[in-house]
Amino acid sequence: MASSSSKVTLKSCYSVRPMEPTWCGRLPLSEWDQIGIITHVPTIYFYQPPQNWLTPSTKIATTLKTSLSKVLVPFYPLAGRLQWKENGRFDIECNALGVQFIEAQSSLELSELGDFSPTSEYYPYLIPHVDYTLPIQDIPLVMVQLTHFKCGGISISLLVSHAAADGQSSLHFSNEWARLARGEPLKMAPFLDRNVLPSKKYCNTVVNEWEFNQQPPLLLGNSDNFEERKKKTTVAILKVSKTQAEKLKKTANESWGEPSNGRGYTRYETLTGHIWRSACKARGHGNDQPTGLGVCVDWRSRVEPNLPKGYFGNATLDVVATSLSGDLMSKPLGYASSRIREAIEKVNDEYVRLWFEYYKKQEDFTKFQDLREILGSDEKGPFYGNPNLGVVSWLTLPIYGLDFGWGKEVYMGPGTHDMDGDSLLLPSHEDDGLLVAICLQEVHMDEFKRHFYEDIV
Known part of the structure; x- marks a missing residue:
């Protein structure tokens, strides 16, 4: 309590x-x-x-x-x-x-x-x-x-x-x-059976164990990121107007060749690329510093057949976009967006099922779980912490308009979070803009805000 x-x-x-x-x-x-x-x-x-x-x-x-x-x-x-x-x-x-x-x-x-x-x-x-x-x-x-x-x-x-x-x-x-x-009937009952992903054999596919077991980048000269993850963090919510978001999309799509699939980079890919670059600058990375960006991909509609409507459970897969910080900071925004697009596009029916088969074979699941609160440890998940970050999108989720009978909310927020590099993208509650909720080390936050807004004014 x-x-x-x-x-x-x-x-x-x-x-x-x-x-x-x-x-x-x-x-x-x-x-x-x-x-x-x-x-x-x-x-x-x-x-x-x-x-x-x-x-x-x-x-x-x-x-x-x-x-x-x-x-x-x-x-x-x-x-x-x-x-x-x-x-x-x-x-x-x-x-x-x-x-x-x-x-x-x-x-x-x-x-x-x-x-x-x-x-x-x-x-x-x-x-x-x-x-x-x-x-x-x-x-x-x-x-x-x-x-x-x-x-x-x-x-x-x-x-x-x-x-x-x-x-x-x-x-x-x-x-x-x-x-x-509100006195209305249920709109969609939850689909509760979680065993709805039958195995498919991809005969010509070789499981790349490196893909499954790759470790997140570390700060150069460090053998782990335990000390980095202990540093004091703070949270900021940054507003991005519709005009600023459109400017970022235009910049990304015009600055780095033709996006794959012939589709222009999305709001998520462009804004997240901008966050990634700004974080590298704020953290003072050298050009040779490797960095990873965690992307959470909903695969409900990426498997064949799609998961049933109302599927209730977890249907997301984390993929990692990687780069050298120097490339992110020196190359146009479209480069960062292209790295993110490449990671997202990996998540198809075959990729999801390969991960599924990989997890099924694991003897011990604890190495895949964030157990810091349950075990009472200071561990904050191996991926988070300088030089990495994760950006989760709530842009397409129905987070607003939760009306219990007395009207819609005046504000909705994600609660608290304290992991360095943990961030969310949300639609603005008030207009057509976006919100970036980001947690960084206190010593980096002011510089992050400066770099973040300098490039979109």
């Missing part, structure tokens, strides 16, 4: 269970569910409900809890718990134990949160705290916190276990929850 501060007081904590009996038993997880981040991912929404929703004060909480109980019937795995098996693998025990629902009261006004930046000192108290010292089978897969503010505004923060759902599936759940809260 989240800690209290003088400005936020926790009032109650409930377990919300499915409204009707649901199937009980072990739900096998796919290999994709058990790699990478297996802890909880936070999002937070802020609202200013009209007066008729504020009286009586229990109306909002009752609406949320009742509709949550309803949506957990079709999404019943989220009411269960993870169960370890051997060698770092686990299943979901569908046991209807429910999700955690916390109510809190704040003496703050929403206006005191300013631009709702995740660097706000109050954010940690608005988002549930997960106690990973508990046995994993005792930790809810979903945790919700409703906070009432002095002005009548509220925030709803949602933590969803990444082992249970990726971003697409988490948003499927939250949007269906909101529909039921």
Whole structure:
């Protein structure tokens, strides 16, 4: 449960269970569910409900809890718990134990949160705290916190276990929850069978073990990046106008030959290339410094046949674009975009299935998992930290417009994150622009902002 501060007081904590009996038993997880981040991912929404929703004060909480109980019937795995098996693998025990629902009261006004930046000192108290010292089978897969503010505004923060759902599936759940809260029927039931990727034999393909086992680049002269990952970080949210984004696309597409496939570079490929270059400059890299950029690719529509509509689980694959920092900094933006395009284009039916077969053969899954919070270590995932970064796109996800019956949010954000080089691209909530949420070492952030904006004014 989240800690209290003088400005936020926790009032109650409930377990919300499915409204009707649901199937009980072990739900096998796919290999994709058990790699990478297996802890909880936070999002937070802020609202200013009209007066008729504020009286009586229990109306909002009752609406949320009742509709949550309803949506957990079709999404019943989220009411269960993870169960370890051997060698770092686990299943979901569908046991209807429910999700955690916390109510809190704040003496703050929403206006005191300013631009709702995740660097706000109050954010940690608005988002549930997960106690990973508990046995994993005792930790809810979903945790919700409703906070009432002095002005009548509220925030709803949602933590969803990444082992249970990726971003697409988490948003499927939250949007269906909101529909039921508004009194509307379910739009699309989740497809819960995770064994939907039958093996295909690619007879002429040789598995490149180097591809699977390559290590992330290190700072020249270092044998690991443990010390780099211990350095103090900070988060910034940078705004990119539609005009600036279009300028970057135009620059990239005109500066480095014809993009592969005859398609111009996308917003993601151009803006991410710009972030990559700016980070190299801000970090003071030499020309010979190797650097890697992690790209998270949704493969639902990249396999044949495509995954079923409403597939619920994880269907993303991380690929790495690599370059020398000197090339990124000296060559036109289109070069950086071309490196990213090349990495993304690798993810096709054959590539996904080769990874799937590779993971199936692994004896120990722990080396593929980010276990830092579960194990209580300072490890922050081997890929993150100078000289590397990862840029995850939420540009096409339905993150806005989550209406539980009292109107759409006034702000939605990704919660907090503290890994050097961890960044997100989001559509702007207010206009046609974009937002870059990025975490870097404190000593590099000002320089990053300078380089980031110098090249797009």
